[in-house]
Structures are given as C-alpha cells and as structure tokens.
Amino acid sequence: MDAIRYLLILSAVxxxxxxxxxxLRRNALVIFMCIEIMLNAVNLTFIALSRQLQSLDGQxxxxxxxxxxxxxxxxxLGIIVSIFRHRATTDVDDVSLLKG
Amino acid sequence: MNIADVQVVSxxxxxxxxxxxxxxxxxxxxxxxxxxxxxxxLAGALAAFAAAAGMLAGSGAPTFQHMAAxxxxxxxxxxxxxxxxxxxxxxxxxxxxxVELPAGEYYGLLLLAASGMMFLGAATHLxxxxxxxxxxxxxxxxxxxxxxxxxxxxxxxxxYFLLGAFASAFLLYGMALLYGATGSTYLAGIAAAVPxxxxxxxxxxxxxxxxxxxxxxVAAVPFHMxxxxxxxxxxxSVTAFMSVGAKAAGFAALVRVLxxxxxxxxxxxxxxxxxxxxxxxxxxxxxxxxxxxVKRMLxxxxxAHAGYILVGVAAGEAGVSGVxxxxxxxxxxxxxxxxxxxxxxxxxxxxxxxxxxxxxxLFHRRPWLAAAMTVxxxxxxxxxxxxxxxxxxxxxxxxxxSGLMVLAIIGVINSVISAxxxxxxxxxxxxxxxxxxxxxxxxxxxxxxxxxxxxGTVLLGLYPTWLFNLVQGTLAVLFxx
Numbered sequence: 001m002d003a004i005r006y007l008l009i010l011s012a013v014x015x016x017x018x019x020x021x022x023x024l025r026r027n028a029l030v031i032f033m034c035i036e037i038m039l040n041a042v043n044l045t046f047i048a049l050s051r052q053l054q055s056l057d058g059q060x061x062x063x064x065x066x067x068x069x070x071x072x073x074x075x076x077l078g079i080i081v082s083i084f085r086h087r088a089t090t091d092v093d094d095v096s097l098l099k100g
Numbered sequence: 101m102n103i104a105d106v107q108v109v110s111x112x113x114x115x116x117x118x119x120x121x122x123x124x125x126x127x128x129x130x131x132x133x134x135x136x137x138x139x140x141x142l143a144g145a146l147a148a149f150a151a152a153a154g155m156l157a158g159s160g161a162p163t164f165q166h167m168a169a170x171x172x173x174x175x176x177x178x179x180x181x182x183x184x185x186x187x188x189x190x191x192x193x194x195x196x197x198x199v200e201l202p203a204g205e206y207y208g209l210l211l212l213a214a215s216g217m218m219f220l221g222a223a224t225h226l227x228x229x230x231x232x233x234x235x236x237x238x239x240x241x242x243x244x245x246x247x248x249x250x251x252x253x254x255x256x257x258x259x260y261f262l263l264g265a266f267a268s269a270f271l272l273y274g275m276a277l278l279y280g281a282t283g284s285t286y287l288a289g290i291a292a293a294v295p296x297x298x299x300x301x302x303x304x305x306x307x308x309x310x311x312x313x314x315x316x317x318v319a320a321v322p323f324h325m326x327x328x329x330x331x332x333x334x335x336x337s338v339t340a341f342m343s344v345g346a347k348a349a350g351f352a353a354l355v356r357v358l359x360x361x362x363x364x365x366x367x368x369x370x371x372x373x374x375x376x377x378x379x380x381x382x383x384x385x386x387x388x389x390x391x392x393x394v395k396r397m398l399x400x401x402x403x404a405h406a407g408y409i410l411v412g413v414a415a416g417e418a419g420v421s422g423v424x425x426x427x428x429x430x431x432x433x434x435x436x437x438x439x440x441x442x443x444x445x446x447x448x449x450x451x452x453x454x455x456x457x458x459x460x461x462l463f464h465r466r467p468w469l470a471a472a473m474t475v476x477x478x479x480x481x482x483x484x485x486x487x488x489x490x491x492x493x494x495x496x497x498x499x500x501x502s503g504l505m506v507l508a509i510i511g512v513i514n515s516v517i518s519a520x521x522x523x524x525x526x527x528x529x530x531x532x533x534x535x536x537x538x539x540x541x542x543x544x545x546x547x548x549x550x551x552x553x554x555x556g557t558v559l560l561g562l563y564p565t566w567l568f569n570l571v572q573g574t575l576a577v578l579f580x581x
Contacts, residue, residue, distance in 0.1 A: 008280075015273060022266050031262055038269035042276050049280035057285045058276075064227055065272065068234045075238050076261050079245050083254045092262070095255045098329040098452070 007048035014041035028080050028090040039069050107162050110170035113152040113178040114218045117185070120144020121211035128204020138193045138545075141207035145185040145214065152178035152218075156570070166286055168222040173574040176424050177221025177352040181345050184431045185214040188341035190549030191439040194541060195337050201246055209246070210341060213239035217349035221356075226275045226285045229353060233271070233317070236349060237264050240342050244334040252452050256333025263316065263326040271313025277306030291361040298364055307362060311372060314357075318350040318406050321379040328387075331399035332452055336445060339395070340438030343402045348427040351409055359417055366416055373414040374507055381407030381514040388521050395441055395453020397521060398434070401480060404518060405430055411511050412495035415502040422494035424571035429479070429487035429560055436553030437476040440469055443540040443550070459525055460532040466540050470529045472554040479557045481522040482515045487560035494568065 014037060021034030043062045050058025084090055108115065124141050131137060156175045163169045188210065196203055216236030223229040241264060245257025279285055281302040282293035297303060312323065319327040331339045358369060384404030391397035409426050412419035443466075444454045462470040479488035492515060496508040560567055 015269075018269070019266075022262075028258060028262065032265075035262070035265045035269055038266075039272065042269065042272045045273065045276040046279070049276065052280070053283045055283065058279060061227060061230075061276075061279070061285065064231060068231065068238075071234070071238055072261075072265055075241050076265065079241065079254065079257045079261055082245065082248055083251075083258055086251055086254065092258070095258060097252050097255055098333050 004048055004052045008045060011041045011044040011048065014038075014044065026091050026093050028083075028092050028095075031092065032076055032080070036069065039065060107164050110162050110164045111168050111219070111222065112155065113148045113175075113182065114168075114215050114222065116144065116148040116151050117182065117211055117215035117218060120147070121208050121215060124208040124211060125204060128208065134197050134203040135193060137203045137207055138189060138196060141211055142186065142189045142193075144211060145182055145189055148214075148218070149179065149182035149186055152182055163224065164222075166288065167225040167228045168219060169224045170222065171574065173352070173356065173420070173424070174218075174222035176571055176574060177348060177427075178218045180348045180424075180428050180431050181214055181217045181221065183428075184341060184344045184348070184435060185210065187431075187435045187439075187549050187553055188337055188345075190545045190552070191340065191435070191442055192337040193545035194543035195335070195442050195445075195546075198541065199247065199335065201335065206243070206246055209239045209243045210338075213243065213342070214345060217345045220349040221352035223353060223356075224287045226279065226287070226290075229287075229357075230268075230272060230275060232349075233353070234268065236346060237268065237317075240264075240338075240346060243338045243342070244330055246338070247335050252333040253335065254333075256330045259326050260330040260334075267313050267316030267323070270309050270316070274306045274309030274311075274313060277302050277309065281306060287357065287361050294362060295364045304365075304368060307365065307369060308372075310357065311369065311376075314350060314354040315376055318347055318354065318409075319380075319403050320376045320406055320410060321383040321403065324380070324383070324403050324406075327403055328396055328399040331402065332393070332396045336395065336438055336442045336453065339399070340435045340442075343399075343438075344431045344434050347402070347406060347409075348431065351406075351413065351423060351427060355413055355420055355423055358413065359420060363417070370414055370416065370504075373410055374504060377407050377410035377414055377507060378510050379407070380404070380410055381511060385514050385517045385521075388518070391521070392456050393453050394456055394459065394525065395438075397456075397525075398437060398441075401518065401521075402434065404514065405434075405480075407514070408492060408495055408511055411499050411504070411507045414504055414507060415495075415498040418502050419495060419498035420574065421568065421571040422491070422498045424574065425494050425564075425567055426491035428567060428571075429491040429557070432553050432556040432560065433476045433479040433486075433488055436472060436550055436557060437480065439546060439550040439553060440473040440476070443469060443542075443546055445541075456525065456528055459528045462529040462540075464533070469540060469550070472550050473529060474526050475554045475557055477522040477526050479561070481519040483519075485561040487557045487564075490561060490564040490568075 018034045018038035046058040046062050213236045216232045219232030241261040244260050245254050247253035282290045316323040384400050388397050388400035412423040479486035482489045482492045499508045
C-alpha cells in the first residue's frame with residue numbers, strides 16, 4: 001500500500017526537478033534534457049498507478065509517451081543544430097532577435 | 101476483430117487529410133514542381149473539407165472504437181480546421197515559391213498538422229488526446245522553423261519547441277493523475293467516476309495540470325510568453341494557419357474535457373478559467389496597442405481573441421456553441437488579415453513581418469486589397485454586422501446567461517480598447533500617402549484566398565443564424581457519446 005505513495009512522491013519530485021531545470025537553466029540542450037526528466041517522471045507515475053489499479057492502460061500509455069518523446073528528440077535536436085550552425089551558441093538568452 | 105467493426109468511416113475527414121499529407125511527401129520525391137505539389141495538397145484539404153461537410157449534413161456517425169468521436173462537435177471542428185487549411189494553402193501557393201520554402205516538407209507538414217488538429221477535436225480518450233496534440237505540435241515546430249536560412253525562423257522554432265514540449269509534460273502529468281484518480285483513460289469513464297469523488301486531491305490536481313497545459317497551447321496569459329515571438333518569426337502563411345488551427349483544436353479539446361468530463365466540478369474550474377480570460381484579453385490588447393509591426397500586432401491580437409473565447413469556455417455548457425461560432429469567424433478573418441500581409445511582404449527584408457508604415461496609402465494603390473483588409477480589421481475589432489461581432493455577441497451573451505456578468509463587461513471594454521489598434525491600420529491605409537514604393541504581390545491563389553476570407557467574414561455577419569444553427573446543440577450528442 002505504501003509503495004505506491006513513495007513512487008508517486010518520487011515522480012512528483014522528479015517532475016519538479018525537471019520543471020525547475022527548464023525555468024532556471026539557459027542552455028537549450030540542458031532545458032531539453034530537463035523536459036525529458038519531466039516526461040519520464042510522468043512515465044513513472046503511469047506505471048505506479050497502472051500497478052495500483054491493476055490495469056494495463058497506464059503501461060500502454062508509457063509506450064506512446066516514449067515514442068512521442070523520440071519524435072520530439074528528432075525535431076528538437078534538428079532545430080537546435082540548425083540554430084547552432086548559424087550562431088555557434090545554444091544559450092537561449094543569446095537567441096533573442098524577436099522581442100518587444 | 102472484424103475489419104467492418106473498426107468504423108474507419110467515422111474518422112474519414114482526418115484520414116483524408118493524413119493520406120493527402122503522405123501523398124504530398126511521396127510526390128515531393130519525384131516531382132519538383134512547387135506549384136503542382138501545392139495544388140495536390142489543396143485538393144486533399146478540399147476533399148477533407150467536403151467529407152466533414154457531408155458527414156455533418158448526414159446522420160450521426162458512430163465513434164471510432166470510443167477513441168475518437170464523429171459527433172457534430174468534432175465535425176464542426178474538422179470543418180473549421182480544413183477550411184483554415186484550404187485558405188492557408190491558397191495563400192501559400194505563391195508565397196512558397198517567392199520565399200523559396202521547401203515545398204514538399206511545407207505542404208506535407210501543414211496537412212499533417214491539420215490532421216492532428218482534426219483528431220484533437222474528435223478525441224474522446226486520453227491517448228488520442230495526447231497523440232493528436234503531439235502530431236499537430238511536432239509538425240508545427242518544424243513548420244515554424246522551415247525557413248532555415250533565416251535566424252528568426254529558427255529562433256521561433258526553438259522557442260515554440262521548448263515551451264511546447266514543456267507544456268506537453270504538464271498536460272501529460274495531468275492525464276496521469278486523472279487516470280490514477282478514476283482508473284479510466286476513456287473520457288466517458290472519467291466523466292462517470294468524477295461525481296463519486298468530487299474533492300479528491302488527485303482529481304483536482306489532474307484538472308489543474310490539464311488546464312495549465314491547455315492554457316499554454318491556446319496561448320492564454322500568463323502562459324503566452326512564446327506566442328508573439330513564434331508568430332512573428334515563423335513564415336507568415338504558417339503563422340496564419342497555426343494561429344487559427346492550433347487555437348481551434350486546443351479550444352475544442354479544452355471545451356470537450358471541461359464540459360463533458362467535469363460538469364460536476366464546474367465551481368472548481370469556472371474561476372480559474374475566468375481569471376485566465378480576463379488576464380488574456382487585457383494583456384493581449386494592451387500589448388498590441390504598442391506594436392508598430394503589423395505581424396506582431398496580430399500576434400498579440402490573437403492572444404486577446406483567445407481571451408474572448410475563454411469567456412465562452414468559462415460559461416460552460418451554455419458557451420459551447422458561441423465558442424464554435426467564434427472559432428469559425430476567427431479562422432476567416434485572421435487568415436484573411438495575414439493574406440494581406442503576405443501580399444505586402446518582400447522576400448528577404450520582411451521575414452519578421454511588415455511595419456505599419458508599409459500599409460500607408462494602400463487604398464490608392466490597391467483598393468480591393470485595402471477594402472479586404474478593412475473588412476478583416478473591422479471584423480477583428482467586432483464592428484457589426486461582420487462575423488467577429490456575432491462571435492463576440494454569442495460568447496458574451498453566453499457568459500451573461502451563466503451569471504458571469506463581470507466577464508462580459510470586461511470583454512466589452514476590451515473590444516473597445518482593441519478597436520484603436522485595428523482602426524489605426526485602416527486609417528493608415530486610407531489617409532496617409534504611399535510611404536514606400538513596394539508593389540504588392542499579385543497572384544491568383546492569394547487573391548482567391550483573400551476573397552473567400554473577406555466574403556465569408558461578410559456573409560457570416562449578414563447571415564449569422566445559418567452557422568449558429570449548425571453549431572447549436574452539438575453538446576447533446578457529445579454527452580451521449
């Protein structure tokens with residue numbers, strides 16, 4: 001009974017660490033890794049709840065999330081590399097032509 | 101399982117859009133004609149539009165394995181999205197050649213995003229909700245950055261991607277908590293379990309995270325930071341499509357979740373949504389006042405319009421038809437306004453949109469183009485009898501009926517503020533002399549797209565009851581599904 005509580009707390013902590021990283025870090029690659037931490041925290045939640053509820057829905061959801069995360073990596077790294085080619089920086093504060 | 105039981109026909113418009121996207125990707129391999137690929141994409145979008153219209157005219161179709169509904173709500177959203185796709189493709193035909201975008205990728209991703217939006221409007225399961233949202237988002241990230249030679253396009257793509265993925269994580273966490281609280285991933289199953297545990301912290305937490313995720317996607321203040329930069333940096337035709345399509349799909353999913361799954365928790369979500377609406381309207385309008393760049397002004401104006409639509413969302417069940425009406429009206433007038441900007445844009449210098457000065461004296465140079473822009477600006481400002489006015493009227497009157505008088509009053513005040521910056525564009529076109537000698541682009545597709553949008557905006561204003569009858573009572577079916 002208590003195992004589920006620990007798992008949910010752990011995933012909430014992981015999610016918070018990821019969210020804090022997105023808000024605090026300035027390197028686009030690190031921000032992206034923090035988003036992956038958040039997604040995996042959600043995966044952990046799904047698996048824990050799936051076990052608690054004795055249903056497979058949560059586990060299937062995790063597969064979908066992993067597939068989508070892989071697609072996001074492909075697009076996201078493509079965008080970051082294309083920016084890096086032009087200006088040799090991945091710091092999000094340096095990428096600021098658009099403002100106002 | 102028998103193949104006949106799968107009921108693919110209930111997701112026909114989405115499948116046509118998807119098939120068209122794949123056909124465009126394949127055709128691009130062997131066919132190097134930019135215009136031809138554009139016309140192929142246009143044919144696909146028109147077919148999807150026809151399928152949605154035909155299904156709307158026919159009797160109610162079954163759901164797709166309870167994963168996606170083919171109710172009238174979903175079909176109206178399909179209609180709005182495919183109409184937006186048709187208009188966006190029309191105004192892209194010449195633009196893609198002029199600014200040298202890769203045609204196959206551009207048209208294919210646009211259709212892929214459109215199919216994701218249509219699926220999102222139909223989603224009745226957490227997994228379809230998540231997957232369709234990601235299909236549309238990932239396609240739009242790539243579309244925003246498709247102008248790889250332009251730094252601003254890349255910057256727009258990166259900002260959109262990082263904040264979009266961040267928002268997706270929140271949305272997903274919300275879904276996980278809803279699953280944990282109710283034990284179901286079907287919206288109907290969650291809806292059935294909600295009244296039994298109305299104040300379960302896990303349920304409320306899931307709802308709150310879901311609201312945050314959707315607020316990001318529809319660009320509600322204070323989750324709007326990405327919007328102006330992304331809308332300004334992305335190619336104008338992409339901005340036109342995503343400001344309309346992504347908004348329609350995001351609001352469709354938000355309304356379906358809030359109204360069909362959480363009617364029992366109305367007291368919990370009405371004020372958060374109401375506060376979002378007030379912040380979004382007010383901040384969008386105040387920031388738009390200060391913009392000298394018309395494209396960026398339209399970006400802030402799209403935030404303000406998200407605020408007006410949120411007023412309708414806050415009205416709950418009573419506001420559903422108003423929201424649908426507004427989305428259709430907004431699709432016509434906003435794509436039209438961007439079409440005029442595209443006509444005025446030069447290939448290299450104006451990647452970040454045209455300045456207000458460029459509009460000077462447009463009435464003297466291109467009276468028809470200026471007249472169309474006047475219609476769009478008046479409609480966006482909510483001047484009767486144009487589509488935008490009735491959109492606002494239906495949304496605000498729904499709010500009054502639900503006892504949210506404050507929201508309606510703040511909405512009306514905001515409309516008055518917004519009139520200043522919309523009418524400033526019209527005044528520039530009419531009064532000042534030509535500042536720069538830039539010949540606006542002439543192209544058949546652009547003219548047809550602008551014409552249809554302007555005609556639609558006027559006709560919806562003159563005969564609003566037609567569309568209003570169409571969007572009325574989509575909810576009854578929604579509950580039954």
